[in-house]
Amino acid sequence: MSTSFRWVEQARSGRARAGHLHTAHGVVPTPTFMPVGTVGTVKAMTMDAVRSTGAGIVLGNTYHLMLRPGAERVRALGGLHRFMDWPGPILTDSGGFQVMSLGPLRKLDQDGVTFSSHIDGSKHRLTPERSTDIQHALDATITMCFDECPALPAAPEVIAQSMRMSMRWAARCREAFVQRPGYAQYGIIQGGTEAELRAESVRALTGIGFEGYAIGGLAVGEGQELMFSTLDATTPLIPWDSPRYLMGVGTPDDLLGSVERGVDMFDCVMPTRAGRTARAYTERGTLNLRNARHAVDSRPISPHCDCLACTCHSRAYLHHLFRTNEILGPMLLTWHNLAYYQRLMRGIRAAIVEGTLEAHAAWLRAQWAMEDWSPDEMPPPDIPPVP
Numbered sequence: 285m286s287t288s289f290r291w292v293e294q295a296r297s298g299r300a301r302a303g304h305l306h307t308a309h310g311v312v313p314t315p316t317f318m319p320v321g322t323v324g325t326v327k328a329m330t331m332d333a334v335r336s337t338g339a340g341i342v343l344g345n346t347y348h349l350m351l352r353p354g355a356e357r358v359r360a361l362g363g364l365h366r367f368m369d370w371p372g373p374i375l376t377d378s379g380g381f382q383v384m385s386l387g388p389l390r391k392l393d394q395d396g397v398t399f400s401s402h403i404d405g406s407k408h409r410l411t412p413e414r415s416t417d418i419q420h421a422l423d424a425t426i427t428m429c430f431d432e433c434p435a436l437p438a439a440p441e442v443i444a445q446s447m448r449m450s451m452r453w454a455a456r457c458r459e460a461f462v463q464r465p466g467y468a469q470y471g472i473i474q475g476g477t478e479a480e481l482r483a484e485s486v487r488a489l490t491g492i493g494f495e496g497y498a499i500g501g502l503a504v505g506e507g508q509e510l511m512f513s514t515l516d517a518t519t520p521l522i523p524w525d526s527p528r529y530l531m532g533v534g535t536p537d538d539l540l541g542s543v544e545r546g547v548d549m550f551d552c553v554m555p556t557r558a559g560r561t562a563r564a565y566t567e568r569g570t571l572n573l574r575n576a577r578h579a580v581d582s583r584p585i586s587p588h589c590d591c592l593a594c595t596c597h598s599r600a601y602l603h604h605l606f607r608t609n610e611i612l613g614p615m616l617l618t619w620h621n622l623a624y625y626q627r628l629m630r631g632i633r634a635a636i637v638e639g640t641l642e643a644h645a646a647w648l649r650a651q652w653a654m655e656d657w658s659p660d661e662m663p664p665p666d667i668p669p670v671p
């Protein structure tokens with residue numbers, strides 16, 4: 285049973301699209317949010333819990349997995365799907381972003397990057413070929429090109445040079461990629477916030493030809509307005525029938541604005557990281573559950589959520605767990621935040637399909653701007669008597 289990798293449109297609303305991504309490891313409705321499973325685990329979550337939120341695809345990390353446990357070990361143990369018990373599609377990033385973040389621990393040349401492990405200082409090298417081989421060994425459903433992501437702000441010449449090197453690397457990545465039915469490799473569009481450089485990058489990548497296109501080098505400190513204007517200049521240039529993935533983004537508001545600009549796939553550590561630091565995402569913005577005002581609040585975090593934290597526990601209990609540094613706190617709140625992100629994406633997807641995206645987006649934005657639910661709007665639940 286083999287399937288060809290493809291994205292099939294279901295509905296559109298302006299530049300926003302709803303569709304299905306067909307892969308060797310299943311079909312994913314888009315737009316979609318991919319929980320980040322850096323070292324082969326979505327932190328604090330069982331894979332059953334990840335599934336229960338409605339996630340269809342997760343992300344793994346080449347840099348972290350090549351250091352521990354090593355790509356060859358993952359391959360010997362049946363690949364990343366079996367190793368982490370996620371039979372669905374997995375996208376692996378190329379390691380480019382993490383290696384570039386190492387600063388003085390890395391040395392860049394035209395052929396690749398030599399770096400010292402952040403764990404034990406041991407020397408490693410990543411090249412376009414090596415990164416592609418590692419992702420093959422991991423059995424990634426979607427392999428990402430190895431690229432350089434310059435920190436912003438940077439001079440246009442610096443961004444242009446870096447982008448052109450990434451485009452030469454992209455051709456080498458494509459050369460090294462082993463094509464298999466249902467598997468894909470995405471090229472990564474670079475060029476900072478310069479529309480002309482982004483256009484040049486799209487031309488270079490579509491000239492090589494990939495199954496999908498990612499927009500990299502954003503959400504690195506440029507701010508939402510510049511990110512959106514860069515998307516406005518970039519997404520219309522990407523072939524309509526190719527999936528588009530905005531890397532490392534973002535807040536709920538970022539996701540909505542990017543879907544409106546034609547993006548299909550997202551990943552971000554925000555919901556999982558926030559879940560470990562007592563921050564809850566809700567329809568009415570964020571809550572800090574360490575805050576004393578939650579100490580005796582018997583209501584759930586959100587009246588709209590069917591996650592374990594909201595169906596079985598009160599804000600007061602979550603508050604207590606974080607105040608006592610209990611491990612269950614991060615577990616429950618990560619679950620809740622991922623459930624919120626998936627619910628958000630389901631709602632946006634449904635609105636595109638039903639042709640009501642504009643009204644739905646206005647409603648979402650109005651809700652985010654509102655204060656937390658008042659006790660009148662969300663009374664405490666009736667506690668059943670102990671039998």
Ligand SMILES: [Zn+2]
Nearest residue numbers: 589591594620
């Ligand atoms: Zn919840």
